[in-house]
Amino acid sequence: MKKLVNAPRAVVGEMLEGLVALSPGLALLEGESVVVRADIPAEPQRREVAVISGGGSGHEPAHAGYVGTGMLHAAVAGDVFTSPSTDAVLAAIRAVSGPAGALLVVKNYTGDRLNFGLAAELARAEGIPTEVVVVADDVALRDTVEPSRRRGIAGTVLVHKVAGAAAASGASLEEVAREAEATAAELGTMGVALGPCTVPAAGRPGFSLGEEEIELGLGIHGEQGVRRVPMQPANALVDTLLATILEDREIGSGDRVALLVNGLGGTPPMELAIVANRALTVLRERGVLVERTWCGSFLTALEMPGCSLSLLRVDDARLRWLDAATAAPAWPGNGKLAPARRVRPTPPAPSVSVAAGGAHPGMERFKQAVLTVADALDAAEARLTELDSAAGDGDLGISMVRGAAALRALPESSWTNPARALTAMGEAVRRSIGGSSGPFYATALLRAARRLADVAPDATGWAEAFHAGVEAVAELGGARPGDRTMLDALRPAADAFSQALNAGKSPAEAWNACVLAAERGAEATAGMKPRLGRASYLGERAVGVPDAGAAAVVVWLKALSSCIG
Template sequence: MKKLINEPSAVVREMLEGIARQAPHVAILGDENVLVRRALAETSKRPVALISGGGSGHEPAHGGYVGSGMLSAAVCGEVFTSPSTDAVLAAIHATAGENGALLIVKNYTGDRLNFGLAAELARSEGVPVEIVTVADDVSLRGRVERHQRRGIAGTVLVHKIAGAAAAKGLGLNEVAAIARKTAENLGTMGVAFDGCTLPGAEKAGFHLADDEIELGLGIHGEKGVERTAPMKAKELTDTLLGNIIEDLGLRNGDRVALLVNGLGATPEMELAVVLRDAFASLSQRQINVERAWAGTFLSALDMPGCSISVLRLDDEMLGLLDADTEARAWPGGGAVNHRVRIEPAAAGASAAIGSSEMGEGNAGPWSARFKPALQAVAHALLDQEAVLTELDSKAGDGDLGASMRRAAEAILAVPATALGGPDKALAALGLALRRAIAGSSGPFYATALIRAARILADHTAPTALDWAAAMRGAADAIGELGGAKPGDRTMLDALVPAVDAFERELKSGYDAYKAWAAAVSAAEAGARETANMTPRAGRASYLGARAIGSPDGGAVAIACWLKALQPYISAR
């Protein structure tokens, strides 16, 4: 398994050194794998020390939460292994003053034993120590008693609230009481899409088939409580939230904080979707989301999946969540935006322009000719979506198939009233594609169609040569916009040969139908030839000679829609 490590045995220490390099307020405690706050007052003036930790592999927990307003120290064991009693005791000695220390422990046997023994040893030395155990995994409800559940991602919220309470100067018993209240009002449930791989291991601890997901997993690569079929984000979010809400007994009007946590290999995009769905689900239940975050807060190495944590809030906890901290991994903020959409400032003017460009009035004879031809183009592009996606994946970002699908859908949606004349039809198509397609395809096609519409503006009944001139203008517009030319392995390698052939055959006396057939053949040949070209423009140019061997997707798309138009080209 490929990993960015040196030696598996040294990975935790080297990771801590990397973390400390980024955080001037943090230092490594001697030879122990412990990160501590650097700037501590003399022992008589120190606030309650907040210490947490556990096995490594959960980054940014726990080292990322060391700092004023959160943890005083993070005790880091080997990957997924509890730290030693001596390491925890060293952290207590380094950070606890006369006000003592609070140990926040996730409910795993090794952590409870080692933190618990260290606390007992510290007490025997006269250091006041309290322990708060976090057992927020609601997936185990009905299987084990609450105090036997695992501690997972919601622990980070306990760190934040207890850390802020300590920073306010509250006493040990008060800080511990606030931490316990937080833990008691907290529920978390997670889902994994596959296992994770430990440093030095050849494969993940478990694998899931494409038609399986694991509900209720822990954070150490262990399996969950139920294996089921994949669900859409909304359905999965409802499943996780349903268990949390029932376990916490949340009711209408309750106030909560929402934490969507990535397990190490889940993109921010997907976490944001889950937060969106979770917020909607809670709001529909009339549960008020006061604060919300999505990101990776407590991971399981490279596990794909996420967890959702919900914390029932009161004013005290909300104020402590909002308090400042220098811990580098805490994102801050959390304020909920209750109005996520506003209308553009010029919405009225844009709508008017769009309506004009799309055309008003009755469909005429041109509409009857254009509509079936455009439908044929759209269906041809839809049929080729998978092919275009595959081609673009080999030399680009793989989005061409989806872009052409959106183009096809936009073409089908153009009203017949917008097709009342050649220039109007082309302008309407340009508008539709501009709005429907992002990336590079949209601007290229829209610019080409706008240029062609302008060329035909004074031609109410354009001849075949007039259409050829419009095609030439469209090709020129694409070249000017993208800075490409024939031979650069782009869409122009199909479009320009098609225009050349169409003009040549028309000027040689062939009718438009035969000339168009020659154009289609030239486009197809040009698209095939791109397989032998080294790309010199566009994203494929980054690959250089590695792109050789398969044709350019943009050129294949050109040949596709040109061929689809063939049955609708009249001889005159």
């Protein structure tokens, strides 16, 4: 187990201390794992209805992240995935409540219901009016248990928001409880887990999944879902989650909803945005009016990868509660959506074009040589990915494949003369290859094209164009031979080709010398400490593996061998 903790038993206390230290509006109740608003009036008579929630830790930013003006007045934290004690809940009620009373928002788990329920009873006995609203929004259990026994999961955050806003408006305990209950009744959530999480005290994952398995209908305590299914694309998973929620909540065309896209702790914003995009698309296609959307990690399960979707039916009154201002540090904002729009890109300035004219002799052979290179880059994808993963970000293989596809897609008008073809190839790879390879290859091709403008080159002309392209790469990246870059294959290859031609070798013989020099240069990079590029961050750790960029150069040089003669 690798976690940034000091001791498993200390994680909750240290986490709460850190949160409060970072949030000026929060305070820690002395002697308790309870976070309260720092602005609670000292005189109980001045206090509004207190909204209190909580549960086991490990769901951050829930629940303490939602403590603040306009949301929760206190959050009670238990150990990781463990309900807080009755005494801790009661201490929270005493600390923030007055004659106006308290509302406890409880997720539907046995431990939470018992401890919060008993604390409410004890508070009433002390003269503090106290109500309890239980959230049971997990629609994945629709075929397993009766509605009142469903789990409370991420949608609970929306109940916090509505109840807190109602309390801040000066509403009575009865009114705040009614708004919270009505919100919980219109709420549906379902999630999917791509993997388990590890409770610090346990030191091992709560369950195991195969490489291509996922859990549908998860809980939020590291438990398994309702059923295990094969891994699917994000869109398919979103469709499944939404279909279940829409059917269970009877939401259809014309209904107004708020959407919460929740990450479970191990899901990056990139993936959550993909999920949100699909969810919005599906809801709009079904005629459901999405009035508000929030996307992020709101109620997590430690580092579990996966997400959940929540839908809350809304009207104007409920939207006012959702839109009301709050100082809770974890609330993300108003969730309003802008109209879908796209901005047209600025067209490029006119560039100097190479005259087309009629097709030069040999251009069909030139085109076939380029297509041969494209096929070779496709075949080398796995190897290039492996090399680039060892000392880079692992994207070179797929980048070269994208470049190959762009070369194949060039129109016939590109193949009229060498300069025109090289220019078109440079433009194609510039647009298709990401990272550093795209600019390097585009610059080399465009420089070589200018060298060949208005001529029908012989072998010497091609050698000069090759040298020009290599010089362009060196100028752009600032690399020199020995820096462990693609230049360690390019430079000796270009030199060997020119030298062999000058020595009277045939073009085919000269090209064989070129390829051999490139292979030796690429192999030599395995013993070099990188001085430029992403591999330079690894220092000595990159030694022992050839540079992926140099290896890619060898791939296309070798592919051209069969075309030169």
